[in-house]
Each structure stands twice: as C-alpha cells, then as structure tokens.
Amino acid sequence: MSETWDAIVVGGSAAGLSAALLLGRALRRVLVVDAGEPRNRIAPHMHGVLGWEGEAPADLLRRGRADVSHYAVTVCDGRATAVEADDDTVTVTLDDGSTVVGRALVAATGLTDQMPDIPGFAQRWGSSILHCPYCHGWEVRGQRLGVLGLSPMAGLQTQLIRQWSDDLTLFTNDIVAVDDDLRRRLSSRGVKIVDAPVLELLGEGTTLTGVRTEAGVVELDAVFAGAPIKPNDDFLAPLNLDRADNPMGSFITVDEFGRTSHPLVYAVGNVINPALTVPMAIGSAAMTGGMVNMDLIGREFDAASA
Numbered sequence: 041m042s043e044t045w046d047a048i049v050v051g052g053s054a055a056g057l058s059a060a061l062l063l064g065r066a067l068r069r070v071l072v073v074d075a076g077e078p079r080n081r082i083a084p085h086m087h088g089v090l091g092w093e094g095e096a097p098a099d100l101l102r103r104g105r106a107d108v109s110h111y112a113v114t115v116c117d118g119r120a121t122a123v124e125a126d127d128d129t130v131t132v133t134l135d136d137g138s139t140v141v142g143r144a145l146v147a148a149t150g151l152t153d154q155m156p157d158i159p160g161f162a163q164r165w166g167s168s169i170l171h172c173p174y175c176h177g178w179e180v181r182g183q184r185l186g187v188l189g190l191s192p193m194a195g196l197q198t199q200l201i202r203q204w205s206d207d208l209t210l211f212t213n214d215i216v217a218v219d220d221d222l223r224r225r226l227s228s229r230g231v232k233i234v235d236a237p238v239l240e241l242l243g244e245g246t247t248l249t250g251v252r253t254e255a256g257v258v259e260l261d262a263v264f265a266g267a268p269i270k271p272n273d274d275f276l277a278p279l280n281l282d283r284a285d286n287p288m289g290s291f292i293t294v295d296e297f298g299r300t301s302h303p304l305v306y307a308v309g310n311v312i313n314p315a316l317t318v319p320m321a322i323g324s325a326a327m328t329g330g331m332v333n334m335d336l337i338g339r340e341f342d343a344a345s346a
C-alpha cells in the first residue's frame with residue numbers, strides 16, 4: 041500500500057471496477073478503495089443489463105472483482121475521506137487515517153438517494169417504490185401505478201411512466217406545480233392527479249397497497265419516486281473541482297472522457313451523472329479507464345523526451 045499506484049480508483053462498483061479492468065489490462069498497477077455500498081444494493085434483481093438480465097447486483101460485483109483480480113489490481117475495503125494533489129501525484133486519505141498515493145485518481149463513488157420523511161417510504165425503496173422505469177417498469181406494467189411528487193421533475197416523470205400503465209396517478213404532494221397546460225396534457229392520456237400532501241404509504245412489509253394523502257386513500261400497486269440525491273463527492277472538496285447545477289443537483293463537471301478540471305483527477309458513473317444505469321456506468325467508465333492510461337502514456341513520453 042506504500043507504493044505509488046498508477047491509478048487509485050475510489051469506489052469499486054459498476055463504474056469503478058470497469059475503469060480498473062481497463063487499466064489493469066493496460067499493465068497499470070491500480071488500487072481500488074471501496075466502501076461496499078452500491079446504490080442498487082437494496083434491489084434483489086437488475087434489469088436492462090445485457091447478459092445479466094434479472095441477476096442480483098451483488099453477483100455482478102463479485103464477478104467484477106474476480107475479473108480485475110487477474111491483473112495488477114488490488115481491491116481494498118475502505119472509505120476515502122480527503123484528497124490532495126500536486127503536479128504529479130494524488131494523495132488519498134482513508135477513513136483509518138492512512139494515506140495512499142497514485143499518479144491519477146478516478147472517482148467512482150456513486151450517489152446517495154436520500155429517503156424523504158414520509159412514513160412507509162424507506163422500507164419500500166427498491167421493492168414497491170421505484171426510481172426508474174427502465175430498471176423496474178416492465179415488472180409493474182399495466183398495474184395501478186403512482187408518481188410521488190418529490191421534486192418539480194415529477195411532472196415529466198409522470199409522462200414517462202404513462203408508457204408502462206394506463207392506470208396512473210400523480211401525487212403532487214404540495215411540491216409539483218401543475219399548471220393548466222400540464223393538467224390538460226396529463227388528463228388527455230387519462231392520468232389522474234391528486235393535489236394534496238402525501239401522509240403515508242400503506243401496505244405490509246415491502247408491499248404497497250395504497251397512498252394516504254390529506255384528500256384520502258388511493259389504492260395502488262407501485263409508486264415511482266425520484267428521491268432527492270446527493271453525489272458522494274465530499275472527499276474531493278479540497279480539490280475545488282469545477283461543478284455545474286442541473287435540475288437534479290450540483291455535480292462535478294467532466295469532459296466526454298471523464299476528465300475533471302484537475303488534470304490528474306477523473307470521475308465516472310453516478311457521482312457525475314445520476315441518470316446512468318449499470319451498463320451505462322460500465323461503458324462510460326471503460327472509456328475513462330482507457331483515457332487515464334492514454335494520459336499516463338503522454339506524461340511518460342513527455343518525461344522521457346524532456
């Protein structure tokens with residue numbers, strides 16, 4: 041652990057292991073530091089993941105760790121808490137107080153879905169309260185569905201979910217402003233609107249049977265909800281990387297290859313883009329892994345020819 045790694049990858053899930061795989065196959069010595077809490081850990085099955093359709097998320101990561109173990113990639117459990125960088129190296133502080141040094145850093149730390157303070161929400165997250173129709177829409181197609189307004193984007197989300205069921209209710213929850221245009225648009229395709237604060241989600245265990253609002257109970261089978269999200273990037277704060285705001289929050293900005301505003305630091309997966317599903321995170325991180333290697337090659341030729 042005291043060596044200078046070619047690259048340190050912080051976060052060892054879909055994105056991080058994919059970047060590490062490319063780097064390992066490029067004869068790079070890579071350290072992956074992973075806190076072991078992938079975003080989809082609560083979901084029993086993954087969907088929309090070619091070759092792994094319906095498989096458990098944990099099985100993909102087990103296989104990913106086995107894949108990278110064939111190369112000079114070391115995976116360790118731990119959490120990065122801070123980073124500092126000079127012109128040549130990045131030093132990462134871990135939660136046990138130790139530090140590790142690399143010539144490049146790939147942040148692949150994902151994001152945190154923040155559970156709203158609505159009784160019955162958190163226990164159903166990933167089971168009957170769903171965040172993404174591409175991941176879970178097929179399984180609830182044609183059922184009695186709801187969209188729980190947790191952000192102004194719920195109006196758009198409702199139009200999306202209508203693709204999977206014609207029995208759909210939008211709960212505005214005092215958060216979504218439904219103007220006349222949106223009301224007409226939703227009503228034109230049979231979407232019901234409940235304009236009232238949501239008080240409770242009802243049902244046994246992880247099953248949903250209904251939503252209680254101040255206007256009464258609506259019986260339902262599943263609800264889609266975009267929980268507020270926070271990228272797991274606090275440890276990068278000392279680098280003061282460029283960021284940009286979008287409707288889902290504030291995210292570190294990267295170029296098309298995952299380069300941040302610091303020349304030794306890259307970021308991949310949900311930590312920079314909450315919309316990336318597992319295969320998207322794997323694909324874009326593979327691109328970044330290749331680019332980290334290319335940039336290291338450039339530095340090595342610069343040094344040799346100087």
Ligand SMILES: Cc1cc2nc3c(=O)[nH]c(=O)nc-3n(C[C@H](O)[C@H](O)[C@H](O)COP(=O)(O)OP(=O)(O)OC[C@H]3O[C@@H](n4cnc5c(N)ncnc54)[C@H](O)[C@@H]3O)c2cc1C
Binds near residue numbers: 056086149316
């Ligand atoms: C309930 C649910 C179900 C989903 N179902 C699907 C599905 O069916 N199909 C699909 O394609 N997508 C699904 N997704 C989306 C999927 O979870 C993400 O696309 C994917 O996890 C993104 O991968 P990632 O590597 O960017 O982040 P993550 O998988 O979240 O991994 C980030 C890793 O970094 C670690 N980490 C965080 N901070 C630190 C730190 N400071 N130091 C060290 N390690 C750290 C975390 O512990 C974690 O292991 C689902 C999401 C949710 C919430």
